[in-house]
Structures are given as C-alpha cells and as structure tokens.
Amino acid sequence: MITEAVGVFMKIAMLGQKSVPSRLGGVEVVVENLATQMTMKKQDVTLYNRKVKGITPVKEYKGIKICTVPTIEKKGLAAISASFFAAIQASVKKYDIVHIHAEGPAFFSWIPKLFGKKVVVTIHGLDWKRAKWKNGLGAKFIRAGEKAAVKYSDAIIVLSKSNQEYFSKKYSRETILIPNGVSNPKILSTALIQKKWNLQKNKYILYLGRIVPEKGIKNLILAFKKISTDKKLVIAGGSSDTDQFYAEIKELAKDDPRIIFTGVVQGKALEELYSNAYLYTLPSDLEGMPLSLLEAMSYGNCVLVSDIPECTDVVGMNGIIFEHGNVDDLQDKLEYAINNPTIVQKFKEKSSNYILSKYNWGKIVDKTLLVYRKCLND
Missing domain, CATH: 3.40.50.2000 (Glycogen Phosphorylase B;)
Structure with a gap:
C-alpha cells in the first residue's frame, strides 16, 4: 500500500x-x-x-x-x-x-x-x-x-x-x-573544530541542541563542574527566544575553562562535532522527538540521556540513562562514562547500525x- x-x-x-x-x-x-x-x-x-x-x-x-x-x-x-x-x-x-x-x-x-x-x-x-x-x-x-x-x-x-x-x-x-x-552520516576529522575551539577526537563531551531551560543544560553544567577530568564540555546551539537563560548558563560556566559554548553550528562544523565526540549527552526534562539524539547515534556516538520516555524509547538498551532532573545521578553517570572507555566504545560500535535501521x-x-x-x- x-x-x-x-x-x-x-x-x-x-x-x-x-x-x-x-x-x-x-x-x-x-x-x-x-x-x-x-x-x-x-x-x-x-x-x-x-x-x-x-x-x-x-x-x-x-x-x-x-x-x-x-x-x-x-x-x-x-x-x-x-x-x-x-x-x-x-x-x-x-x-x-x-x-x-x-x-x-x-x-x-x-x-x-x-x-x-x-x-x-x-x-x-x-x-x-x-x-x-x-x-x-x-x-x-x-x-x-x-x-x-x-x-x-x-x-x-x-x-x-x-x-x-x-x-x-x-x-x-x-x-x-x-x-x-536520520540519514547516513559522513564521518569527518577534527580539521575545523580543532582550529576553531581546539577540540580533539574523544577529548570532549557534546551537548548539541537549542539552548532552552527544558533541555537540562543547567544541570549538565552543575554536574560537569564537579567532575575531575581533562575532557571538555561542548555546548553547541543557539538561543530560541531564551537569551536571558543563555546568559545565565554562560555566567554559571564562566569559571570553568573546560566548558565551551560554540553558538549555532551548521555544515562541516556540525558534522565534525558529531564525528569526534567521546560522549553525546541529552539531559532533557522535556522532548518531542529528539533529532539531535538520532543524529548523534547515527554518527556512532555513545549517548547519555535522561530517563524521559522520548529519550529512552530512542536509545533502548544502547546507551547510558540517568534520572532526569537529578544532578547527582547525572554526575555519577558522567564519571562512569569517563572512567570506562571500554564500555563507551562498545556502545559506539553498535549505536549507528541500530539507529539507522530503526529510523x-x-x-x-x-x-x-x-x-x-x-x-x-x-
């Protein structure tokens, strides 16, 4: 039919x-x-x-x-x-x-x-x-x-x-x-993102999406600041009628040089960010159908997401889950991912095929x- x-x-x-x-x-x-x-x-x-x-x-x-x-x-x-x-x-x-x-x-x-x-x-x-x-x-x-x-x-x-x-x-x-x-991605090197933000493969954790309160970005920054790691946290995306919130989280992060705000990214920079992240995270309290999560998994990323159904329905058993709104649990799961590269690699290896066949x-x-x-x- x-x-x-x-x-x-x-x-x-x-x-x-x-x-x-x-x-x-x-x-x-x-x-x-x-x-x-x-x-x-x-x-x-x-x-x-x-x-x-x-x-x-x-x-x-x-x-x-x-x-x-x-x-x-x-x-x-x-x-x-x-x-x-x-x-x-x-x-x-x-x-x-x-x-x-x-x-x-x-x-x-x-x-x-x-x-x-x-x-x-x-x-x-x-x-x-x-x-x-x-x-x-x-x-x-x-x-x-x-x-x-x-x-x-x-x-x-x-x-x-x-x-x-x-x-x-x-x-x-x-x-x-x-x-x-989601479409089949083109995996790229770090040529552009290394020049723009000094980012190297597997040396950063990526959030990519709109900068709005319901995405849980504030909790992500609070959790990350408590972790001892040389990895960077990249927050990529632009405001969506939320300039005040964007200013608030930048103020929250200003004393931690590991946290990088890229603004809106498109084209090659976007593809490079997806291609080279150690971990992609979506700590949302509210979602519709998170396209950035689909895209991140299509690039073969290990993902860390909140336990709301809109995220867990996508990830299934193919990612790391934390309790939404819980900063301590988010910190624990970030540390777990950072300290267990073998487990992260196993998720990476099956992420792309899983998501491309399903969506x-x-x-x-x-x-x-x-x-x-x-x-x-x-």
Whole structure:
C-alpha cells in the first residue's frame, strides 16, 4: 500500500517551520528532509517559510518551491503572524494536502479546511509544556492550536508513544505514530573544530541542541563542574527566544575553562562535532522527538540521556540513562562514562547500525505519503 501511495502525484504545502534550509530547530530539519525526499519521489512540494532575521529568503531549494510569508518580528508574534499568512496563502492555492507542523501553527488549521483542503498536522511535542511558553499570549495560542488540530485536521501525526497516549486519553482522538528519521552520516576529522575551539577526537563531551531551560543544560553544567577530568564540555546551539537563560548558563560556566559554548553550528562544523565526540549527552526534562539524539547515534556516538520516555524509547538498551532532573545521578553517570572507555566504545560500535535501521527517512516519508493518500480517499 505504501508503493501505491508514493506513486500518486500530489501538490503539498507545508507550514509551521521557521525557515528551510536551516537548522534553527528540529522542526526545520524534519520539514527539510520530508520535502526533499518527497520532491525526489516526484511530488510537488511548497514550503511557506517565516521571514527570519539574518536569513536571505530563497524561492527554490533542491527542487522544493519556497515562499516566504510576512512575519511580525516580535517575540510571541512571529509564529502567529507567519502561520496566519501561510495558512491563507496555502488555502487559496491548489494544493491536495496542507501539512501543518507544530501545535501553535495548527491554530489556523480551520482556514484551509474552510477552503476544502485536506489538512494533516504533525505534533512535534507538547509545546505548551516548554518553559518559554508557559505564560502569556504564546501559551494560549499553543493550547488553542492543539485543540484546533484535534477539531479540524484530517489526520494527526505524532512522534512518540507518550504523545499518542496523551491525545487518546485527553481527546479520544486517534493519531498516527511516525517518528523522525536520520540519514547516513559522513564521518569527518577534527580539521575545523580543532582550529576553531581546539577540540580533539574523544577529548570532549557534546551537548548539541537549542539552548532552552527544558533541555537540562543547567544541570549538565552543575554536574560537569564537579567532575575531575581533562575532557571538555561542548555546548553547541543557539538561543530560541531564551537569551536571558543563555546568559545565565554562560555566567554559571564562566569559571570553568573546560566548558565551551560554540553558538549555532551548521555544515562541516556540525558534522565534525558529531564525528569526534567521546560522549553525546541529552539531559532533557522535556522532548518531542529528539533529532539531535538520532543524529548523534547515527554518527556512532555513545549517548547519555535522561530517563524521559522520548529519550529512552530512542536509545533502548544502547546507551547510558540517568534520572532526569537529578544532578547527582547525572554526575555519577558522567564519571562512569569517563572512567570506562571500554564500555563507551562498545556502545559506539553498535549505536549507528541500530539507529539507522530503526529510523530511516525513506520509510518515514513513505508512511507520511500514505497518510496523505488516505486523507484524499476519505
């Protein structure tokens, strides 16, 4: 049935992402991979990007059509304004499927429905739980978006079993579980990262992701500072409307020269960081479907993650687990990994094959196209 779905030509609009191509967040990585592979499968895909400061808009990327919509560049209003204008444009044009990514943008799912479009919503995580959205207009918008997705969408895709259970219990709404994927990586040497940050192979522990409170970065710094090791801690990633938090953790780390903040990394620097880490860690208290964890394992990294289901479901028995929010346990597990290189190496040896066989973008795109086809047939 998947083959049948793939063979059907469809015009598809996607919205909710900030900007593609970019690595501003996990949503952007997902949308880029979905759109790229769908285009390769002869589908017609248009992405409705936000206008993002510092990013030059493009009209085409790898065969994907890209439209940049008007955006009010103020905190809390960028996503709302861009999603509204994207939903309007996608509604008045001839698309078979309008695919909305994330809970906030799903608030406008009623607009394409009003115009007779089939609407698919992907819930990348329960965004209203995130620290930056717990109050104010943004929080209300996201919660309303979740309810709109339930009411107006023809299909809801979730990335984890816990989110699937949430929608079933709270709304009695059936959802489709399609996790994120990962591609075969290119392993690189330390040429660039050694020059930029003096990083050598297996001499650093890597966190890579958005710099936001729910990722557990503060606890990671507190735990690492208590450990006697010559390995460095690399914190790679940028702020996501969380400049104050970023400043706070940099202040916390300023007296430890082993802790390095790289800012946003892309391209070769990103690949080199993944390729040469001794250990990758994701100490999150909250996740949707952690793409950086998939990517780290695809590069053959030993991983240390918190015990939240979104992390443990990915890792299985192929990594080291600590109790989320527990600084002492995180410190113990970091020390265990540092002091047991043989065990770390064993995890490294099986990590890549395990994750690449389980989370394959080709299969995930086919499953998504099948969801589209079923919506059109209903």
